[in-house]
Amino acid sequence: MTVRFDTVLMVDWSGGNDRGAKPKKDAIWAALVREGRAGEPIYLRNRQVAEAWLRDVLKEEQGAGRRVLAGFDFPFGYPAGVAERITGRPDPFALWDWLEARIEDSPKANNRWQLAAEMNARFPGTGPFWGNGGKTDVPGLPRRGREREGHGAPELREVERIAKATFSVWQLAGAGAVGSQVLMGLPVLNRLRRRFEASVWPFDPPRGSVIMAEIWPSFLAPEVRAQCARTKEIRDAVQVRLMARAFARLPEPHLARMLATRSPEEGWILGLGFEEQLRAAL
Template identity: 35%
Template sequence: MPRLFSAYVIVDWSAAAKPTTGADSIWIGVLKRDVRFRLAFESYNPATRAEAETRLTAILDDLRKRGERALLGFDFPLGFPRGFASALSLPGEEPWRATWDQLNKMVKDKADNTNNRFGVGSEINRRITGGPFPFWGCPPKDALTTLQPKRTRAHGPDDLPEFRHADLAAKGAASIWKLYYNGSVGGQAILGIPFVRRLKLARGEGFKAWPFETGFKPLTEAELDGVEVVAAEVYPSLLKVQPAAGEVKDLAQVRATAEHFARLDEQNKLGGLFGPPKDTAADVVLDAEREEGWILGAGA
């Protein structure tokens, strides 16, 4: 059985508001074949999201020229909790795509990393509840009537869920509603989804967002015929990673995650990970495919 992928590209994203490198910045890890056809790892640490987009585009263009299919992993959610698109009255039959389009309209992310992620969270709160909920978390200077530094209340039965099904399956994943502070992923998702959308638009049918466009099911070589890139959400904290002496933890995590998926692919076990964990309810599968997405390997 051949591998499903010949390259594994893992992106550790950042919502930083100014150019930054080192810890808590963007890291791109690439595990691909060298001239001797052995898997070799290389990494990049762009200071801004704009530089990261340029770099990642070049990486994917190079892999396309070489005829190599890539697994492209992002460490932020590609979808929001079920009911989000409906709560915003977004049009269309595909809630995930409507959400991507809406964020693309709202997000302003400049070349120097200045961005309006708190403004976007605040405006979505205004449209959904009229108050500082469900998004929360920002520096006090960025507080607004519809976005507060601290969480103002818990999620009730009539609210959008605090967590996606995948967050619960991953055990320990943060809620997308948290926009700031350690471990938050909300800001990364708001700024990251329009970025993934641009990558996809540039590549057309050769770029598939899992599980939205592939289905939440095991993937085979036949199903990936003609596909150059499969984009998936990854959660490096699912793996126990020990950085080398002096190595930035983010770099260690993208390397270990790329190596982990390459190893599973070598053992013909990676394709199965694209399907739901055993005994997953049908409504959970549908929520993942239509709106929430899933974390590759969560619950497996």
């Protein structure tokens, strides 16, 4: 299995609306290391801008014959059994297709709260999604996690039980929430997957010219904090820069061991268990 990558692309995603022209936190940021040369972080004000930028970058890299590792900081799957309950098939890509067909997204509005409530209706009880961050109540979507009961879905994936500081995919709003990023990110990845015939690790073996993987920037939290303290930069920008550099500099044997992990349904975080190697690569 070839694990050499010419280009490493890391993306810090967002589930919210357009963040405006001026670069700011809690937005979409991306960083690229191409053939050992690191560029400055790129601010992408909304998902429409980000998807267009990603298409252009991947088209350029693929056209130039460069192999790309593209990391995105949100879960690629849900706990075991969820895909089958929603789609009738225990296949993560069936759920990606299902979400892509139903998500409505624009720079100023999207239907993630309503779609989460629709998914909740396929479970017994109340939940599992929670965290309506809008002003208007959405029937079937509780605002607080403690309001859920009897839904029967696992709270965490296996990888989140190991990586203790990660958050549940069911939390849509509030500090640390990642659920909205998943709902709004997977449809974008699904389109990129088809367009570039990308492999999605760890569901697919890492073959071809574009490999997409789930990442977690908190692996480099001490280094990120230290650089932010020195430079006063936006944390999201620092995170993607350091993650791109770490993975680009990682010795191939370490990367091969990371990519040997397979998870047919839930997904996995690239680099889990190799935190010291990533820090050393910086």
